[in-house]
Amino acid sequence: MAPDTVSQANNPPALSLRWTRRVSLTWRILAVNIFAIAMLGGGLLYLDSYREQIIQERLDQERQSIWLLAHALERLDQPDRIAMMIAVSRRYASRVRLYDSTGTLQMDSFVLAPPTYALRDPANEPWQRHAARLLDQGFDGLVNAQRIDKYVERQPDQLQNWPEAVEARDTARTQARMRYAPDRTPMISAAIALPRGSGVLFTSYNARDITRIVRAERTNLALIVLTTALVSILFSLFLARTIVKPLRRLASAAVRVRLGRAREVVVPRLPSRGDEIGLLARSLSDMSLALRQKIDATEAFAADVSHELKNPLASLRSALEGLGSVKDEALRAQLFDIACSDVRRLDRLITDISEASRVDAQLTRTRFEPIDLGEMIENLLEVRRARGLNDDREIVFARPRRGVAVVMGEGTRLERVISNLLDNAVSFSPPGGLVRIEATQVRTDEQWRVLVRVIDEGPGVLPSEREEIFRRFHSARPEGEAFGQHSGLGLAIARTIIEGHHGTISADDRDDGEPGACFDISLPGIDPDGLPISPA
Template identity: 55%
Template sequence: MSSDDPISPRDLSLTWSARVSLTPRILAVNIIALAMLAGGFFYLDSFRSRILDSRIAQASREARLIADAMAAVAPEERGALIMGYARDTGARLRLYTPEGRLIDDTRLRGSTNAILRDPDKDPWRQDVARFLDGAIDTIVGATRAPLFREKRNGLDWPDVTAALDPTVARASVWRAPDRTPVITAAARYDDGIVFTTANARDITTTVRTERFRLFVVLAIVSLLSILLSLFLARTIVRPLRRLARAAVRVRLGRAREVVVPRLPDRRDEIGLLARALSDMSGALRARIDATEAFAADVTHELKNPLASMRSAVDGLGRVKDPALQEQLLAVVRDDVHRLDRLITDISDASRLDAQLSRAKFESVDVGAMIAALIDGRHARGIERDIRLSFTPREDVPLSVYGEGARLERVFENLIDNAISFSSDTGIIALTATRADDMLVIRIEDEGPGVPEAERESIFRRFHSVRPASEAFGRHSGLGLAIARTIVEGHGGSIMVESREDRRSGAAFVVRLPLAGLD
């Protein structure tokens, strides 16, 4: 999309976030990213489930192996065998009859394997760890294993009951009072059932270690994210607020008091916005100054003919001489014509900027326009036998983009100005040349020329340096100001120079961008 394309309100509209400041929005975006990182806790639950599944399968295989070993040795050797397995695996082993009666137990033989911890005797750090375990399990929706309780009869254990079938070796997961997993498994041998119990604290320790590392990473990333968010909000929100306050003050009519920060060190979009607003406020201040100066000039210019008219009207009431009355009436008519001319030119000058901003430019053949203007002047007759000549170069394109009626007025004003300053039977020469991508039109007369000190001021409104022989009030002093406004509105320039041949006279030079060069 180019800078001139219209922007739809839908492109910039917001829904629910329209009432939220930028700072919480920036924080919210980063917090959402952190929340996605916090999803690692769900992965830890999956990680723990995979470890438990692996341990359950391992417990089933070990129970099957132990049962096969029990069947291969004599009954009197089984006690030593289960103690060896308890020592190697860290589990508690019990032997039951098919009726559920306890035959042997490594705990009774002095083994301290699989003794569950009393959470009430643990330090506070373990309480905190267990609280976090429960909170995270609730958040991630982890399945809660049943609480581990000792059974009097072996058949009260689901694993032992399932192991009555010699082809089945079953394992289960329980929850110890300190929230660590307890894994049980059972398998059948010739005349009994082997039952293993292991408190897998290492799984909880591993998960807590990984969770602590994730907490550390999440805390560091959260701190950095918040700091970066605040930094980003500071670099975006604060200058925007300063610009908004400055814009509000300009809107309240305090443009002259407001200094819009330009942020020259910033090369991003906010810097571009700041400089654009500063330039806009400067242009607005200049426009206000110009409007005030224009209003003052208008008041001054209108007062002169009004004062003259009032004096003439007052004199009509006192003068009885018809000749003097006719002179006073001539003054009134002249002042009325002058007022009419002033009001017309003032109206055109005041609306010119707005009209040019709304105008749709099209290709205009300036050569044909100037030729038509000169032909029309010759057809109507030119005072004092002044001659007009136009010499366009045939190899120079004379088309520009603009509004034909406005450009025609520029050259009418310049030709009128040249005629008023030309000597009798003088020649006004118009030429068209090309300088790079600009069309250059020169209007040279044979008059007295423009003093170098006046060459810029003659383009100011109501400023006029007229020939001594010209009657006062024939010109409003707006013609050249209107011409410059129109030319600059077309992206060109207008100035006055000395003639190139160094002869007496002035040369008005108009430069306009040629059409069809981009």
């Protein structure tokens, strides 16, 4: 069973999601945008402080007004007092009452003249007003507003029935208070003791405009919040659609690739998108194609291995079966030699196959170090001469100065590449032939690269075969060589190693027009300190 594609090991802590890991990306986008709208909607709650500010201003205003009225009444005689109280009541839609020092009502503007306001009975109002009051109570509950007393006209109408009036008489200071009328609109009242202690002046009025102002602002803000929320949700859904839908298509294609139920799984590339989603789509598409090529190469390699192993095995089986039935000692010796040759061939095949199968994976885990190719090639040639691996061919190497041919790589692998190319050059070169090795710096595309060339005097490589020779188990061998002496994996392994070092390897004709092949290796160059070589 395939392993999970996400685990704690490959999911960095900085990117891990805990409580949101089971929440769809669509809902996350909506939640973020709605949260922002909710923060804006919180402004509805702050309307309570706006209302409190208005009420406080009205209370202060009422204290100043009643102070002015009290000092004006103190200087007027009885008829003028009555006229003044009626005028103030009409002008400010208020009720003005005057109590004597014993608390008895002396004058009342609602008795002296028609009332300027009337308290509304909620039972006689339409349902819309009831709904508005319920909404007001709901907002008061949300903000935990202070409890406000109800305004009720006292009977009998005496000073003692109004706490602010009693407090004003006892403290000789202006007092103001707010209560709720039966329809839950503010009632602003104020009281002040007359300057000469002749009584207490008490005013009240129904500030219905405060309720209208607050409700209008609340309605406007609610409409703004609702409109913003609607637009935000629509944009969030659009954003989620443009992100989530392609991601789901990519995830579905990735699952099909993982399951491997379809031979060719087409991962959408989304060419019209130039954002990160499009980049991800194209990266996944390229990855799936590379994976498919890897799988195909692995399957082809397995088939080639099976085919290559069958031949020596069949020959070995025939030789062993003949040994059991042949009595001629000369023929038995010949069959024994064949069996030994097949065993060596199998050993060579298995060794090269093992090397070819793991070299690519090992390169991805290898830590590259600065390698001086000049020094490495020189040491390799000394070993070959000591072991007699060059037959009667001569290998010459013009060693570059130290630090010229330095690359980042893995020394053993790069040495294997040069060794494979030298084996190939020696096997194709005629007896007494010359094999030359060159290593130098070349400048390509504003970058310095190290070029290594292996030049032989063999028959050369036909243009039609210059790519085929790098395929695994390529069977073209020099004339006169005994069958089975090479596995056909040397050049394939060399290309794998060079490409793992971000380089290239190719075959071409010699530059001087003479018969022979020239193998070019190009690798990124660095200086001895491990830094890329920059042009002078």
